[in-house]
Amino acid sequence: MSGTSEGPTPAADLDRSAVTDSDHTTYHRVFAAAPLAMAVVDRAGLVAGANAAFGELLGTDPDTLAGRVAADLVDLASDARSWHAYREVLRGRQAKLRCTRRLKHPEGHSVWVQVTVAPLAGGEPGVLLSVADISARRELQARLRHLQMHDPVTRLPNRTLFFERLTAALEAESYEQSGTGRIGLCYLDLDGFKAVNDTLGHRVGDRLLAAVAERLTRVADEAGYARAVTPLVARLGGDEFALLVEDSTGTEQLADLAESALKALEEPFDLAGQRLSLTASIGVVERHAAGTTATGLMQAADTTLYWAKADGKARWTLFDPERNAHLMTRQALSSTLRPAIERGEFALEYQPLVGMEDGRLSGVEALIRWNHPQFGTLTPNRFIGLAEEDGSIVQLGRWALATACRQARRWQLDHPEEPPIFVSVNVAVRQVWDSDLVSDVAEILAETGLAPHLLQLELTESAVMGSAGRPLQALQALSDMGVRIAIDDFGTGYSNLAYLSRLPVSTLKLDGSFVRGFQYEADKDPAIAPNPADEVIVEAMIQLAHRLGITVTAECVETSAQATRLRRIGCDTGQGWLYSRPVPPDRISELLGEQTYVVGKP
Numbered sequence: 001m002s003g004t005s006e007g008p009t010p011a012a013d014l015d016r017s018a019v020t021d022s023d024h025t026t027y028h029r030v031f032a033a034a035p036l037a038m039a040v041v042d043r044a045g046l047v048a049g050a051n052a053a054f055g056e057l058l059g060t061d062p063d064t065l066a067g068r069v070a071a072d073l074v075d076l077a078s079d080a081r082s083w084h085a086y087r088e089v090l091r092g093r094q095a096k097l098r099c100t101r102r103l104k105h106p107e108g109h110s111v112w113v114q115v116t117v118a119p120l121a122g123g124e125p126g127v128l129l130s131v132a133d134i135s136a137r138r139e140l141q142a143r144l145r146h147l148q149m150h151d152p153v154t155r156l157p158n159r160t161l162f163f164e165r166l167t168a169a170l171e172a173e174s175y176e177q178s179g180t181g182r183i184g185l186c187y188l189d190l191d192g193f194k195a196v197n198d199t200l201g202h203r204v205g206d207r208l209l210a211a212v213a214e215r216l217t218r219v220a221d222e223a224g225y226a227r228a229v230t231p232l233v234a235r236l237g238g239d240e241f242a243l244l245v246e247d248s249t250g251t252e253q254l255a256d257l258a259e260s261a262l263k264a265l266e267e268p269f270d271l272a273g274q275r276l277s278l279t280a281s282i283g284v285v286e287r288h289a290a291g292t293t294a295t296g297l298m299q300a301a302d303t304t305l306y307w308a309k310a311d312g313k314a315r316w317t318l319f320d321p322e323r324n325a326h327l328m329t330r331q332a333l334s335s336t337l338r339p340a341i342e343r344g345e346f347a348l349e350y351q352p353l354v355g356m357e358d359g360r361l362s363g364v365e366a367l368i369r370w371n372h373p374q375f376g377t378l379t380p381n382r383f384i385g386l387a388e389e390d391g392s393i394v395q396l397g398r399w400a401l402a403t404a405c406r407q408a409r410r411w412q413l414d415h416p417e418e419p420p421i422f423v424s425v426n427v428a429v430r431q432v433w434d435s436d437l438v439s440d441v442a443e444i445l446a447e448t449g450l451a452p453h454l455l456q457l458e459l460t461e462s463a464v465m466g467s468a469g470r471p472l473q474a475l476q477a478l479s480d481m482g483v484r485i486a487i488d489d490f491g492t493g494y495s496n497l498a499y500l501s502r503l504p505v506s507t508l509k510l511d512g513s514f515v516r517g518f519q520y521e522a523d524k525d526p527a528i529a530p531n532p533a534d535e536v537i538v539e540a541m542i543q544l545a546h547r548l549g550i551t552v553t554a555e556c557v558e559t560s561a562q563a564t565r566l567r568r569i570g571c572d573t574g575q576g577w578l579y580s581r582p583v584p585p586d587r588i589s590e591l592l593g594e595q596t597y598v599v600g601k602p
Contacts, residue, residue, distance in 0.1 A: 037113075037131040040120065041070040045090055048126060057113070057131060059106040070129055074115050075101050089117050089127055100134070112138040151235040153206045154213035162234035162242055166294045169246045175289045184248035184286040186258050187301035188216075190265075191279045191313045193239035200274065207271045208278075209239065215264040216241055223257050231257065242301075245286075251318060254286045258316035279314035281305060286319075303327065329375065334386045336372075341395055345371050348403050349582035352591065353424065353553060353575050356567040361591050363422040363456065365575065366404035367582045368396070380426075388430050397431045398440055405448040405455060407585050412454070415592045424456040424486060429471065438477045452482030456507065460488050472503075479504030486553070491541065501548055507573075508545050512556025514538050515566070515576075539569040546570065 031038060037054035039047050047065045055062030058073060065073070076099070077083045088094035097117040105111050114132045149161035157165070168174060175181045190212065197205040216233045220243060224230025232244040243257060261282060268277045283304030285297060300319050308317035340346065350364035370378040387393035408423035431437050445452055457478065479485055486507035491514055514534060542552045554566050557576030566574060580587075 037133075039065065039070060039073075039129045039131075040126055041090070041117075041129050042126045043090060045070055045087075047073070047129075054131065057111065057133060058103070074113070074129070074131060075103065076115070076117075086117055089119070092119065095119070111135055154210050154235045156213050156217070156241075157232060157234040159234070159236045162232065162236060162244065163294060165232055166244060166297070169244070170289050170292055170294060170297075172290070175247070179247035180249055181289055182248045182250070182286065183289045183292065183297070184245035184251075184254040184257075185284070185297055185301050186243040186245075186254060186261060186316070187283040187285070187298075187305045188241040188243070188261060188280050189282075189305055189309070190239040191281055191309075193278065196276065196278070204271055204274060204276075208269060208276060209235070211269050211271065212241070212265065216243065216261060219243075219257070219260045219264050223260065248286055251284070251286045254284050255316070255318065258282045258284050262314070262316060281308040281313050282316035283308055284316050284318045300324065330386065332374070333372070333378075333383055334390060337383065337387055337390065337392045338395070340370065340372070341392065341399065345373070346396065346399065347371060348400060348407070349584060350407075350423070350588050351575060351582040352580045352588070353573050354579045356563070356571050356574055361421060361588075362573060363424060364408075364588055365424040365458070366400060366407075366426075368400050368426075384428070388428050391430070391434060393428045393430050394435045397428060398435070398444075401425050401427075401440065402444045402448070405444050405450045408454055409448045409450045411585075411589060411592060412450075414589060418592050420451075420454055421588075421592070422454040422456050422484065423450075424458055424484075426458045426488065429459065432471045432474050437474050438481070441478060441483060442481065453484065456484035456486050458486045458488040458509065476504050479506075489555075500550075505550055507551050507553055508541070509553045509555055509575075510538060510541065510571075512576075515554050515556045515562055535565065535569060538566075538571075542570045 031040075031049075032051050034051055035053055037051065037057040039050035039054050042048050047068045047070050050062040050065040052062055055065065058065075071077050071083070071086060076086045078101070082097065082099045085094060085097045085099075089097050095118070097115075099115050101113055101115055103111045103113055111133060112135045114134050116130045116132075117127050118130075120126055120128055149158060149164075150156065151158045169183055175183075193205070193208070196208060213233070213235065220231040220233045223245075229246045232242075232246075234242045234244070236242050243261065245254060245257065248254060262280060265278065265280050268275050283301045283306070285300045285304060287297075303324055304317050304319045307320075307323070308315055311317060347369050348366045349369055350366055352361050353363040353365060354360070355362050368380055368384075370383055372378050384393070387396050404423045404425045408421070412420040427437065441455070441457075444450075445455065459475075475485055484506040485504055486509055487503075487505055488509050489511045490508045491511045514537065538554075545552050551572040552570075553573040553575055554562075554571045555575050557563055557566065557574040557578045559578060562576075563574055563578060580591075
């Protein structure tokens with residue numbers, strides 16, 4: 001029985017062996033003839049065999065590759081990550097490795113390949129190394145990337161590539177190990193380029209852009225001569241260009257680059273019979289790369305370019321942190337103005353108006369303050385211009401008018417034994433145009449119970465002089481109502497004295513620049529003599545005003561010498577730090593109980 005049971009076994013083994021030998025022969029033929037470069041690598045990492053395609057790829061006889069270190073043939077040890085993965089595949093701990101390598105062919109050209117390492121089928125010891133030539137694909141990808149990353153008109157790097165380079169330059173590993181650790185940027189915009197497109201057409205405009213690109217590239221090449229890195233020239237869009245300087249040596253280098261760019265563009269351009277001249281404006285930023293972001297650098301460059309445009313164009317301007325901080329503050333104030341009015345962040349202080357002859361308090365000027373939660377107490381010069389720009393001056397002005405009238409009426413009621421004082425409120429010309437000022441004043445006077453003659457409205461000379469139409473009608477209606485009209489900062493604007501007689505003005509407020517010439521006393525310091533011309537001019541203006549029935553208030557009175565001389569030539573009222581700084585309402589209440597205004601008392 002034992003012989004019977006053992007009989008069939010050798011036959012089955014022979015059949016199975018025959019099949020295996022046949023399969024091995026087939027696999028070997030496929031392996032040898034396959035167009036894909038392949039090699040069998042043993043567990044030690046040595047080539048056990050390679051096909052013809054593998055030898056052709058490496059430019060050698062495949063038979064000579066047996067016993068060679070496979071990793072050396074395809075450069076697998078060039079980076080730690082691929083080397084570790086390769087060894088894990090050899091040990092059977094990882095299923096596959098795939099990576100891209102650039103190999104040097106013996107004939108001198110480079111070959112881009114995709115290397116794949118995977119275990120042999122059927123559990124055979126060793127791995128199969130296959131190498132696919134992807135040079136054509138890489139070349140196509142490179143061409144597509146170049147098209148994607150370059151501007152078709154100028155052939156310069158476009159915005160995408162520029163930001164890619166900028167972002168890479170700002171990474172810590174880019175500047176910590178070598179170089180200066182600094183970065184610079186010239187952000188350039190052509191002055192008046194839109195006019196070229198509009199008048200001569202986009203074809204000429206494109207030719208001009210290409211010519212500008214050539215000159216900027218030449219400037220960059222010259223600047224990069226004998227330096228480690230040549231500045232990158234890019235077109236960011238429209239007529240905007242950038243010159244990026246990695247490892248810059250300081251602001252002087254960037255200033256020289258900007259100056260060279262401006263000079264290069266000064267020469268006229270000859271474009272198919274068209275001779276064109278143009279200029280450019282450049283914003284220059286240079287700083288440490290550490291802590292700088294691409295967005296922050298571009299914002300600074302954009303802001304500085306705006307300054308160059310605003311300063312007159314055809315120039316370069318260097319980024320100024322202080323100027324930028326002021327701009328940022330201005331923007332922050334502008335964005336919070338309207339909500340601040342609604343939140344009640346504004347308050348009024350009052351500066352006394354004192355009679356020159358008797359020293360008595362005759363009125364006050366209401367001066368608005370913004371109690372900003374971040375920037376503290378702000379004076380009008382910080383925010384009134386912003387309010388006029390965005391129109392919130394109408395809402396703010398009405399609040400100030402109502403608050404001042406209510407306070408003036410309260411003083412009158414609290415001090416019935418004293419002659420009532422008037423309150424003077426500044427009015428912006430936009431309040432006349434964008435609101436019904438006459439109606440607002442009438443309504444506020446009715447609500448507060450303040451008599452019209454106890455309200456004075458101040459407008460600047462430039463706003464009043466030359467007024468016609470609605471502004472003049474409004475001033476006349478207010479004057480007819482009994483409200484006083486004053487011209488503020490008189491003497492600094494148009495000074496159209498002939499027109500003055502036709503305006504319903506009751507008071508002129510002399511600008512402080514005239515009054516400052518009165519501050520010196522020759523008997524105290526002979527070396528500093530007062531200018532007699534100042535006194536002649538002011539006296540003439542006062543006499544003219546008085547003949548027209550207009551009173552005169554001198555602003556910025558700071559010394560007793562000024563007050564004495566102003567009183568001598570007939571000035572009616574004084575205002576300034578000699579008498580008082582702007583003070584809260586309760587301090588005015590205290591002054592109303594005094595017979596005369598004590599000079600120098602706060």
